[in-house]
Amino acid sequence: MAWNRTLLDFSPRLCVAEKEVFAMMPIGPLMIEHRLIERMIHSMKKEVARMKAERKADPLFIETAVDFIKTYADQCHHGKEEDILFRELQKKRMSEDLKGTMNELVEEHRLGRKTTMELLEAKEKYQHGDREASLTMIACMEYLADFYPKHIEKEDKHFFMPVMRYFSREEKDAMLKEECEFDRQFVHKRYQEVVRRAENRFE
Numbered sequence: 637m638a639w640n641r642t643l644l645d646f647s648p649r650l651c652v653a654e655k656e657v658f659a660m661m662p663i664g665p666l667m668i669e670h671r672l673i674e675r676m677i678h679s680m681k682k683e684v685a686r687m688k689a690e691r692k693a694d695p696l697f698i699e700t701a702v703d704f705i706k707t708y709a710d711q712c713h714h715g716k717e718e719d720i721l722f723r724e725l726q727k728k729r730m731s732e733d734l735k736g737t738m739n740e741l742v743e744e745h746r747l748g749r750k751t752t753m754e755l756l757e758a759k760e761k762y763q764h765g766d767r768e769a770s771l772t773m774i775a776c777m778e779y780l781a782d783f784y785p786k787h788i789e790k791e792d793k794h795f796f797m798p799v800m801r802y803f804s805r806e807e808k809d810a811m812l813k814e815e816c817e818f819d820r821q822f823v824h825k826r827y828q829e830v831v832r833r834a835e836n837r838f839e
């Protein structure tokens with residue numbers, strides 16, 4: 637599938653053979669997306685260090701980080717995990733171990749979502765003059781910077797490959813196709829919602 641191969645070309649950590657395997661599996665795009673999430677988390681860690689040193693927040697950076705986490709990491713990435721891969725896994729008779737891991741992953745997504753909302757609320761308080769809100773912003777960013785790498789490692793190293801054995805070649809192909817379709821529609825759905833909200837302001 638050309639779409640996946642293009643993305644895989646941007647994953648220098650994978651060898652050619654690995655790229656070939658991942659290009660054919662629904663976990664391929666998810667693992668590639670993990671690499672971009674890691675890069676944003678790395679910048680968030682640096683921003684926390686800067687905030688502590690300069691005792692000053694940068695609301696614009698926070699808005700960018702919140703938008704990335706909400707839109708890319710949660711809606712686009714967790715969206716594909718929960719609405720495609722996990723949905724299909726629920727139809728399978730998984731081992732108790734893997735079932736437990738999947739429940740943990742869903743709960744971690746929920747906590748990540750909640751912390752991101754808290755980060756946004758703190759940013760708004762800060763912009764309204766509440767200087768103490770920067771401490772909440774630091775705490776939320778530190779939580780996310782600690783949470784995401786562990787969550788990603790759990791999926792990459794202990795979940796994605798083991799669950800692939802429950803699916804036939806055809807089932808994997810169907811999921812991969814559904815992921816492509818999810819991504820194809822994603823930006824359109826997102827901006828339809830943006831326009832709907834803009835219109836609602838004047839009703």
Ligand SMILES: [Fe+2]
Binds near residue numbers: 714717745
């Ligand atoms: Fe996840």
Ligand SMILES: [Fe+2]
Binds near residue numbers: 788
């Ligand atoms: Fe993930």
